[in-house]
Amino acid sequence: MDIIGQFPLFYFPEYGSAWMMGMTGTIHILASHTSVGAAMLFAYLSYKAYKENRTDLYPYMKKYGMFLLIFSYVIGSITGPGIWYTATAASPRGISALIHNFVWVWATEWVFFVFEVIGVFVLVYFIDKIDKKTHLKLTFSFAMASVGTLALIIGIISFMMWPGTQEYYTTGSASDAFFGINTFPHMFLRIGFMIMLSGVIGLIISSAMKKDNLELSRELTKKMGYISMLGGFLVLFFFMWYMGTLPDNAHAVFNITKADVIQSRIILTIVFSIYFLVAIVKPQFISTPLAGVMVFVILIAGIWPGEKLRESMRKPYVAGQYIYSNQIISRDVPGKGIKSELPIIAQKGLLQVNPFVPENLKVITEENKHEAGKLLARMACSNCHSLEKTGKYRPLKDRLAGMDKEAIKSILYAIGAGGMPYMPTLKLPENETDAIAQYLASMKY
Numbered sequence: 001m002d003i004i005g006q007f008p009l010f011y012f013p014e015y016g017s018a019w020m021m022g023m024t025g026t027i028h029i030l031a032s033h034t035s036v037g038a039a040m041l042f043a044y045l046s047y048k049a050y051k052e053n054r055t056d057l058y059p060y061m062k063k064y065g066m067f068l069l070i071f072s073y074v075i076g077s078i079t080g081p082g083i084w085y086t087a088t089a090a091s092p093r094g095i096s097a098l099i100h101n102f103v104w105v106w107a108t109e110w111v112f113f114v115f116e117v118i119g120v121f122v123l124v125y126f127i128d129k130i131d132k133k134t135h136l137k138l139t140f141s142f143a144m145a146s147v148g149t150l151a152l153i154i155g156i157i158s159f160m161m162w163p164g165t166q167e168y169y170t171t172g173s174a175s176d177a178f179f180g181i182n183t184f185p186h187m188f189l190r191i192g193f194m195i196m197l198s199g200v201i202g203l204i205i206s207s208a209m210k211k212d213n214l215e216l217s218r219e220l221t222k223k224m225g226y227i228s229m230l231g232g233f234l235v236l237f238f239f240m241w242y243m244g245t246l247p248d249n250a251h252a253v254f255n256i257t258k259a260d261v262i263q264s265r266i267i268l269t270i271v272f273s274i275y276f277l278v279a280i281v282k283p284q285f286i287s288t289p290l291a292g293v294m295v296f297v298i299l300i301a302g303i304w305p306g307e308k309l310r311e312s313m314r315k316p317y318v319a320g321q322y323i324y325s326n327q328i329i330s331r332d333v334p335g336k337g338i339k340s341e342l343p344i345i346a347q348k349g350l351l352q353v354n355p356f357v358p359e360n361l362k363v364i365t366e367e368n369k370h371e372a373g374k375l376l377a378r379m380a381c382s383n384c385h386s387l388e389k390t391g392k393y394r395p396l397k398d399r400l401a402g403m404d405k406e407a408i409k410s411i412l413y414a415i416g417a418g419g420m421p422y423m424p425t426l427k428l429p430e431n432e433t434d435a436i437a438q439y440l441a442s443m444k445y
């Protein structure tokens with residue numbers, strides 16, 4: 001019997017499973033990037049405290065460390081496994097591809113992570129109990145472990161965009177998968193963002209210290225302004241480099257929304273440049289509520305659209321440019337012994353080859369055609385488009401509005417022929433194409 005290695009379909013109505021991933025990921029990014037950024041910031045402050053004998057910086061680090069422990073580490077540690085659960089449900093074969101390529105990289109990352117979590121406790125607890133030099137050494141190793149987790153994860157995530165080397169497909173080696181042309185620009189882009197975030201969070205802590213020590217509070221607010229500004233510049237600079245290392249399909253998707261993306265990023269850059277300038281020039285104007293609100297602005301106007309864009313630009317793939325978002329393998333990867341599933345699907349149909357399709361829908365008849373069309377649309381399209389009339393995630397209602405069955409069929413043929421680079425070139429047998437078109441037409445979008 002011909003079957004392909006599918007998993008049960010996780011169908012999330014209205015918002016789509018990708019939004020679930022996006023929401024978990026966005027919160028996780030805020031927490032994890034803050035932690036790594038703060039680790040670098042601590043190394044800097046601890047160095048200053050040691051070199052210039054600035055023991056007054058320790059209470060600031062202690063407060064900041066407590067804040068990290070309560071927010072970043074708790075939220076990060078909940079949403080981290082949350083990403084695993086969500087991704088496993090939403091994209092089991094995407095996760096499987098990553099594990100099969102990077103299992104030791106991940107194992108190493110976890111070693112760094114354990115070091116990092118213990119490190120932050122130790123740092124906060126021992127801050128005024130050990131000598132300055134030992135504390136400095138601890139902070140440096142904490143920073144290195146934190147940046148280590150980032151570097152390893154970014155290699156893995158960059159592979160999701162594309163391996164960035166052709167050799168990978170023949171060798172299947174982890175290092176070819178890891179060191180694509182996209183990895184380093186992506187890494188530096190994130191480091192810039194982390195530095196910026198460490199300053200933005202730092203402003204909450206420094207402004208809250210006004211009543212304890214006004215002068216120190218102002219000095220640190222200024223410093224956080226400079227640090228955020230530096231991080232912001234790095235983000236802009238490395239973003240340009242990053243964009244230049246993306247594959248063609250990414251540019252095809254980016255071009256659709258380019259004008260809006262650029263406009264909203266310019267507005268965001270202006271708003272934050274003003275905010276950082278105020279922190280530098282008029283630190284007394286930065287209050288804790290304002291600093292808190294700005295973190296939310298970054299979360300909602302910065303990270304969320306940024307991550308959505310990165311997810312979109314990866315389309316039609318979910319990982320390595322060989323697994324489509326709808327969980328179908330689209331090309332041979334000889335180095336991994338992987339074969340494209342497109343030919344067998346074109347020949348036998350999705351219903352036949354997917355082992356989780358209920359028996360009564362395996363063969364399309366007049367009676368089950370509507371049900372079969374619905375299931376096929378879910379299997380083929382719902383990973384990237386909401387099917388509901390009120391759907392929010394790249395909804396088909398806008399893209400198929402007013403089309404009848406024949407018009408939808410011609411779209412499906414065009415998709416199957418590779419006419420739209422951001423969609424899977426999924427060619428289905430005539431009876432399945434007909435069933436999907438009939439079902440989608442019956443939705444009367």
Ligand code: HEC
Pocket residue numbers: 253256312315316317324325326377380381382383384385394396399400411412415420422423424
């Ligand atoms: C891998 C993700 C993915 C899958 C699976 C997918 N699409 Fe798309 N689709 C996209 C993207 C990305 C766009 C372009 C951006 C947009 O329109 O928002 C798009 C656009 C479209 C458009 C507008 C075409 C245009 O260029 O103007 C239609 C129609 C469409 N998809 C139909 C479908 C149908 C029907 C299916 C199921 C057979 C499907 N898509 C499966 C990602 C996907």
